[in-house]
Amino acid sequence: MLSKNQIKEIQSLHLKKQRDNQKLFIVEGVKSVSEVLLQKSDLVSKAYATKEFLLNYKKELQQFKIDYSEISEEELQKISLQNNPNQVLALCNYFSSTPKVFDFKKDFTLYMDDIRDPGNFGTIVRLADWFGIKNVFCSPASCDFYNPKVIQATMGAFLRVNVVYSELEELLKHQNIDNVYGAVLNGATIYNNKLSNGLIIIGNEANGISDANLKLINKPITIPSHQSNGTESLNAAMATAIIVSEFYRQLKTGA
């Protein structure tokens, strides 16, 4: 049985301030928690699991000496942020991620300019993982990486993709980046132009790329639209998927 205090303590981790204080974040659901267990079990500080989860993973929890409590579905509902909680919630330790060495002449990656929706942020990290992008950069005002909804949306990719917060100007000062791409109106259409390695800036959901960062783009690009009026836009994560896919196609598959 969870005490009221325990419930409060877990729920408090839905807030960034409390996460930062305790250096703990929440991972939920069978798929994500089992991946942490099998890939980086030392991250797990404590697991709250239903009988169903324990049926399948008790051995791993014991093997990796993880502190766990059996809880009811009702208790899980109370501590979860999900509409349909899925068997388990784990408290995990913040981990220090040393950016892997990244050569912008040999690879391409993303810079998220104030992506604020946790679903978009997490799903972009998942996309990066799919296409083998090891480091993703983002502005300090972007979503918190440890936000439970971000972690959830990455579907385990948070374990593999390194997220680095930095102002774009700072990043460009310290890295040797020839090509700074950004999706704008009237850029070069991505399909008909040769794309190269470098950094691709993804704009905020409502406001696009900030004025300060727009000035730093030297390769403006555009996803062509079939619309005649040109007033429409794509969801930020969808646009990112299309752009990354096209970079991948041109640079990694030779197609």
Add this chain to the structure above:
Amino acid sequence: MLSKNQIKEIQSLHLKKQRDNQKLFIVEGVKSVSEVLLQKSDLVSKAYATKEFLLNYKKELQQFKIDYSEISEEELQKISLQNNPNQVLALCNYFSSTPKVFDFKKDFTLYMDDIRDPGNFGTIVRLADWFGIKNVFCSPASCDFYNPKVIQATMGAFLRVNVVYSELEELLKHQNIDNVYGAVLNGATIYNNKLSNGLIIIGNEANGISDANLKLINKPITIPSHQSNGTESLNAAMATAIIVSEFYRQLKTGA
């Protein structure tokens, strides 16, 4: 001032059963409501608008003889499904959409096989609009098109894209469709293979394409992944964006 009954009545439209009873659905936010006003004002049955919205659109509301009430931000918060309601909520009449004639030999389109997340469903409709796809098909168990979160996620595209509910088998019986594509493991990689016009099946978020529909695919395709273990997947809407973009590139741009 909204009465308790009025608030209840509007909130009841968050449920499909009530929407179907009253043949009314909810459109929210400045962008979407203003688009309805300017493109299909006869859809609007009633508008609830804050002072801020009226400052900019009172003229249009009067010009199109639309019944509207001024409400406070607090009242808008009560009737809205959004975390951050945006100036206006309109009740709109169901509209009958006659599927435009669709020639599967000259065009490609999507079949959503039980897409259940309203955000995914709506954002796929928005994607279709971007790439000029006029009809989108989906299984009867997919999201309700008039779900307020679907409408919201389409960002106005619900006005332009025709959504047709049909079992896949029925659709294939009545239409002349040579190519039935579906994203599966070990299909032809989309970048290196010539894609043609036809129908592209998009699978459910958790379970992929149903067994019954898998059998109807004659052109299995795959988005190549950089992963070695191959256990990962992409979000359904993101995968759709990548696939549609590649069809568009090959078939419409000549690139």
